[in-house]
Amino acid sequence: MSVSVRDVAAAASVSVGTVSNVLNHPGKVAPETVARVQAAIEKLGFVRNDAARQLRAGKSRSIGMVVLDVGNPFFTDVARGAEDRAAEDGFTLLLGNSDEKLAREGSYLDLFEEQRVHGILITPVGEDLTRLGRVQANGTPAVLVDREADRAQFSSVSVDDVAGGYLAVRHLIEQGKRRIAFVGGPHGLRQVQDRLAGARKAVAEAPGVQLELIDTDSLSVLQGRAAGEALQSREAVHRPDGVFAANDLLAMGVLQALHMLGDIRIPDDIALIGYDDIGFASAAVVPLSSIRQPAALIGYTAVDLMLREAAAGAGFEREHVVFQPELVVRQSTSGA
Incomplete structure (x- = not known):
């Protein structure tokens, strides 16, 4: 049987709201109360339901990324750079491999939208970005990676x-x-x-x-x-x-x-x-x-742009970063 927030509150002799603050805003709670709630969590084996929390908040602490070929070390390095930048702000990276197939790319976009990811990074397979545009119109910022954007609709990080x-x-x-x-x-x-x-x-x-x-x-x-x-x-x-x-x-x-x-x-x-x-x-x-190509820097910069756009909202002016290649x-x- 799963342990609920109410069970933790009863074990620690505090309110449900106090347990919520310990989980989400521990700075608002007295240190001795935080210690008592954490001891109850450990004793009962409580695991927070992040899915429910994300539904209430409207967004998750995850960033979705779709690359052309996860077996290509270039994209592995790009993803590593993105993961490093995401971690700096407490986000996790969910990585999808389109395998250069439009159908798989679309499936990942559907999945990420269902998961209410904070934003999407993508190296698109083709020229038609209509599906990605719908995701962005629904409130999920999207950044093109290793591909310069043709329009003002998306921010992008690319190499010339x-x-x-x-x-x-x-x-x-x-x-x-x-x-x-x-x-x-x-x-x-x-x-x-x-x-x-x-x-x-x-x-x-x-x-x-x-x-x-x-x-x-x-x-x-x-x-x-x-x-x-x-x-x-x-x-x-x-x-x-x-x-x-x-x-x-x-x-x-x-x-x-x-x-x-x-x-x-x-x-x-x-x-x-x-x-x-x-x-x-x-x-x-x-x-x-x-x-x-500066692979890790491409991924790092893409997350940086996405987080800025997510924080700014609808008034964000799209940014386009183009790195120069080296022989x-x-x-x-x-x-x-």
Whole structure:
């Protein structure tokens, strides 16, 4: 049988209101009374019903977060930064993985709204943010993560992915590469679109450089390996001499297929660069050049914006933080 607040009050010889104050506003209660109530709680094994409390308050002490791929170390680091900032104000982070699927993304939005989360952080799968807009219209602030907002409807924290794509391909060109392949997909993801746009910009500035697109169904190691195996099967004269992968997981897969399973030398035959600079990049069999994003800072900043918006209410002016990417050169492109 569950122990109620009334049971605690009777055991401590205080009112129900006093027990409530001890649980929620202990500073309003005399220290000796707090000690007596806490002793009764421990003796009876009382567990507070946070769900009921949240229903009365209208909001919980939780923040919902939906990312594209929880298996990607980049998003793990983003979530860690968000969790650290949430904890500073006594909030917990509820993490959902959309797996790049719209239906799963929608299910998490439904769940978070039912749970009356304090706010939502999301890296959306597609361009249609209508469902997220309804959540925000119902009073739950939402912040886009790793994605710049197109409208004034949402705050956002992102990295300039066009600049990142440009940095990656310009670096390959500076290494003397002239036949460059972009490996990435699905192209419905804004991050893929922007990184490809940056790659095209760099190629447009370099006469004689060609850009080939190799589409993938997801941003995974397996898809990168499949792309690498396809390149491995070509005759040498028909292979690119530089590859820009849309993220490090793809790049790791390409590296496995070309270097570990084949006889292609990295970077002598094909130079390879990824994106995100996850922890595994520097530890790869050929340390991977990459475009670094401040992952933990992205998550930390997103929670900061969300909490400010929740506190300000309807009058909050949306904020957009855009970090600049950084080129990290390692052996997969320089050979040094």
